[in-house]
Amino acid sequence: MKSALLRGVLIAATVIAGVATTASSAFADNERFVFVSHAPDSDSWWNVIKNALKNAEHDEGVKVEYRNPPTGDIADMARIIQQATASNPNGIVTTIADFDVLQSAIQGAVAKGIPVITVNSGTAEQSKKLGALMHIGQPEYDAGKGAGERAKAAGVTHFLCVNHYITNAASVERCQGYADGLGVKLGDQMLDSGLDPTEVYNKVKAFLASHPDTNGILALGPNSADPTIKYLRDTGSASKFKSVISFDLDGDISKAIKDGIVSAAIDQQPYLQGYLPIVFLTQYVRYGVIPSNNVNTGPGFVTKDNIAMVEKLAGEYR
Amino acid sequence: MTEQTNSGSMQPPIVDVIDERLNRQSWFRRMLSRPDLGAFAGAVLVFVFFAFTAGGTGMFAADGVMNWLTVTAQLMIIGTGAALLMIGGEFDLSVGSMIGFAGMVIAIPTIYFHVPVGVSVILAFVMAMAIGALNGYIIVRTRLPSFIVTLASLYILRGLTIALSIVFTNRTIVSGLKQYSNESFVASLFAAKLFPGFFQWLADNGIINRLPNGAPAVSGLPMLLVWAVVIAVIAHVVLMKTRVGNWIFASGGDANAARNVGVPVSAIKISLFMVTAFCATVFAACQVFEFGSAASDRGLLKEFEAIIAAVIGGCLLTGGYGSVVGACLGALIFGVVQMGILFTGAPSDWFQVFLGAMLLIAVLFNSSIRRRVTGER
Numbered sequence: 165m166k167s168a169l170l171r172g173v174l175i176a177a178t179v180i181a182g183v184a185t186t187a188s189s190a191f192a193d194n195e196r197f198v199f200v201s202h203a204p205d206s207d208s209w210w211n212v213i214k215n216a217l218k219n220a221e222h223d224e225g226v227k228v229e230y231r232n233p234p235t236g237d238i239a240d241m242a243r244i245i246q247q248a249t250a251s252n253p254n255g256i257v258t259t260i261a262d263f264d265v266l267q268s269a270i271q272g273a274v275a276k277g278i279p280v281i282t283v284n285s286g287t288a289e290q291s292k293k294l295g296a297l298m299h300i301g302q303p304e305y306d307a308g309k310g311a312g313e314r315a316k317a318a319g320v321t322h323f324l325c326v327n328h329y330i331t332n333a334a335s336v337e338r339c340q341g342y343a344d345g346l347g348v349k350l351g352d353q354m355l356d357s358g359l360d361p362t363e364v365y366n367k368v369k370a371f372l373a374s375h376p377d378t379n380g381i382l383a384l385g386p387n388s389a390d391p392t393i394k395y396l397r398d399t400g401s402a403s404k405f406k407s408v409i410s411f412d413l414d415g416d417i418s419k420a421i422k423d424g425i426v427s428a429a430i431d432q433q434p435y436l437q438g439y440l441p442i443v444f445l446t447q448y449v450r451y452g453v454i455p456s457n458n459v460n461t462g463p464g465f466v467t468k469d470n471i472a473m474v475e476k477l478a479g480e481y482r
Numbered sequence: 483m484t485e486q487t488n489s490g491s492m493q494p495p496i497v498d499v500i501d502e503r504l505n506r507q508s509w510f511r512r513m514l515s516r517p518d519l520g521a522f523a524g525a526v527l528v529f530v531f532f533a534f535t536a537g538g539t540g541m542f543a544a545d546g547v548m549n550w551l552t553v554t555a556q557l558m559i560i561g562t563g564a565a566l567l568m569i570g571g572e573f574d575l576s577v578g579s580m581i582g583f584a585g586m587v588i589a590i591p592t593i594y595f596h597v598p599v600g601v602s603v604i605l606a607f608v609m610a611m612a613i614g615a616l617n618g619y620i621i622v623r624t625r626l627p628s629f630i631v632t633l634a635s636l637y638i639l640r641g642l643t644i645a646l647s648i649v650f651t652n653r654t655i656v657s658g659l660k661q662y663s664n665e666s667f668v669a670s671l672f673a674a675k676l677f678p679g680f681f682q683w684l685a686d687n688g689i690i691n692r693l694p695n696g697a698p699a700v701s702g703l704p705m706l707l708v709w710a711v712v713i714a715v716i717a718h719v720v721l722m723k724t725r726v727g728n729w730i731f732a733s734g735g736d737a738n739a740a741r742n743v744g745v746p747v748s749a750i751k752i753s754l755f756m757v758t759a760f761c762a763t764v765f766a767a768c769q770v771f772e773f774g775s776a777a778s779d780r781g782l783l784k785e786f787e788a789i790i791a792a793v794i795g796g797c798l799l800t801g802g803y804g805s806v807v808g809a810c811l812g813a814l815i816f817g818v819v820q821m822g823i824l825f826t827g828a829p830s831d832w833f834q835v836f837l838g839a840m841l842l843i844a845v846l847f848n849s850s851i852r853r854r855v856t857g858e859r
Contacts, residue, residue, distance in 0.1 A: 196827070205834075227827070229824075229827055229829075229830060230830045231824060231830055232830070234783075234833075234834065235779065235782035235783055236779060236782075237777075237779055237780055237781070237782055238655075238773075238777060239769055239773055239777075239780055242773065243549065243552065243553060243821075244824065246545070246548075246549050246552075247546075247549045247550075247821050247824050247825070248824070249545065250540045250541070250543060250545040250546035250548075250549050250825075251539050251540045251541070251546065251824070251825050251827075252539070252540045262655055262657065262775060262777070263657075264657040264658065264659075264660065264773060264774045264775045265657070265773040265774070265775055265777075272545075275693045275694070275695060275697065276545075276693050276694070276699070277693070277694045
């Protein structure tokens with residue numbers, strides 16, 4: 165009985181060993197890249213990136229390992245980058261979730277001569293400081309500016325920027341970019357709305373009552389967009405605004421786009437943040453070529469014209 | 483020791499040292515019945531497994547070894563505390579939250595109130611051990627299961643970490659500690675890399691690999707490893723060689739019987755909770771000074787990893803049996819498996835399945851070996 169158990173254990177170990185070796189030897193001749201994200205297992209937004217990695221793996225004939233700290237702990241992420249470095253991959257793709265924590269791990273990979281591309285979180289400046297080849301992401305200021313230019317084309321003169329996360333420097337940059345795109349001063353047009361939906365709703369209401377000439381709205385994400393959309397629906401005042409733009413997408417926002425209440429949603433196109441770094445690294449490793457500038461995957465704009473396709477692919481490729 | 487000489491002076495000395503009440507065992511047999519034997523066998527199995535599946539991947543190069551040793555050392559620190567407490571018959575589920583909390587107590591006063599970093603560290607140790615003592619006090623006074631009481635502290639401490647960091651700093655990641663701690667003695671106490679010259683020498687002589695710029699792949703021996711070894715050695719000596727160690731076994735084996743023979747069970751249990759809090763704070767301090775930041779989600783699920791290490795290492799969940807050496811081997815198994823799976827290149831979606839399966843195999847192997855050689859049922 166006891167020896168049967170022992171034998172069972174050994175057989176199971178051999179089977180797992182077999183699976184693991186075939187998994188690694190099947191691609192042994194091809195380049196191996198490691199993609200390290202900061203997202204916990206529960207974060208579904210990253211599924212789009214995982215699918216992008218699978219496509220890139222197939223298209224380029226390389227092997228990509230997606231790694232993340234299961235609980236989202238950035239200190240664990242640093243260990244994963246160190247581990248990836250020790251395993252001598254052909255390249256590493258990582259987010260800069262926390263510059264201070266990841267600094268030494270990423271610089272360690274660069275020092276070992278492994279090409280690194282940074283994606284998603286972080287800025288182009290940080291990426292350069294770490295010695296990465298390039299940064300692929302959505303620059304917050306430029307995304308805001310793109311939205312501001314759209315609003316200007318629509319004829320907006322006075323706006324409201326609903327900021328639900330005012331302590332985050334990137335949020336303020338979004339509002340500043342919008343103001344600059346529009347060509348006006350930010351001034352008091354940025355509203356610290358807080359996170360509570362009722363609070364956001366009433367603050368938006370109060371702001372619009374005291375600033376009656378406002379004709380454009382920028383919401384920085386679902387947290388600020390959903391209550392604002394509700395306000396516009398409740399009061400039927402949507403037609404008064406020439407442009408209502410939101411960052412990111414959720415059910416309420418896409419419905420509002422279809423109903424014509426929201427003119428556009430800013431999409432950072434995560435698919436590209438997964439696909440492009442693998443393509444670039446492959447070309448870099450094989451032929452030594454790589455674009456010399458950073459890539460902005462956003463702002464992409466979701467409007468009434470393309471919402472149907474976006475909804476169909478949501479969670480998979482969009 | 484002294485009691486024996488007293489009784490010896492009253493009776494004639496026993497000439498024959500062989501006592502027929504004791505069943506004599508060979509040295510080999512004694513080694514086999516140690517609680518950590520199974521863990522040792524499990525560790526060997528794990529190394530053999532990865533030698534085959536990840537041998538050529540850099541896992542056993544210098545920087546690869548340092549990678550899984552670091553994870554092992556982290557786990558050894560909290561696993562040792564958990565093992566002592568478990569032998570003493572209790573659990574502490576608040577270890578993970580304590581890591582996040584202690585990290586914040588070090589970072590916030592230093593960065594936002596410009597308190598000297600040494601004072602913040604002492605404050606963190608004092609607060610953590612006070613909370614540990616409170617946990618222990620509630621448990622010995624109310625006789626509630628430690629599982630429930632420390633589960634409450636798990637939530638309270640995690641909540642406090644988030645709430646206080648928002649109140650004081652308006653953010654949940656507090657970074658920028660490096661500019662306050664640079665070059666300070668306290669920072670190097672927890673995060674220095676020792677013997678850089680030696681590692682440079684190793685690299686120059688081709689014993690460990692080198693980076694393209696000539697620096698060694700591993701720049702030094704992290705203080706984290708030193709802390710782990712020092713804590714484990716002290717805990718082992720206390721447990722195996724001192725009266726306090728016997729009291730810990732007695733408290734965990736049968737608290738009532740121990741009380742009746744005069745063991746200060748309550749004091750032992752409260753002290754053990756303070757020890758786990760101390761270990762969690764050491765973990766936090768090493769992490770905070772290595773990365774220069776504290777975050778409110780640090781240490782999530784680490785309480786389970788600590789308990790897993792202790793259990794793989796042969797500690798009984800019911801208390802009264804186990805060893806520190808076993809817990810250290812358990813930490814080694816867990817650390818090597820956790821990082822080793824990444825080296826084999828197993829698909830990430832299946833990572834946790836592999837991790838769980840490997841752990842189960844290690845534990846089954848461990849216990850079956852122990853049963854075979856000790857004849858336990």
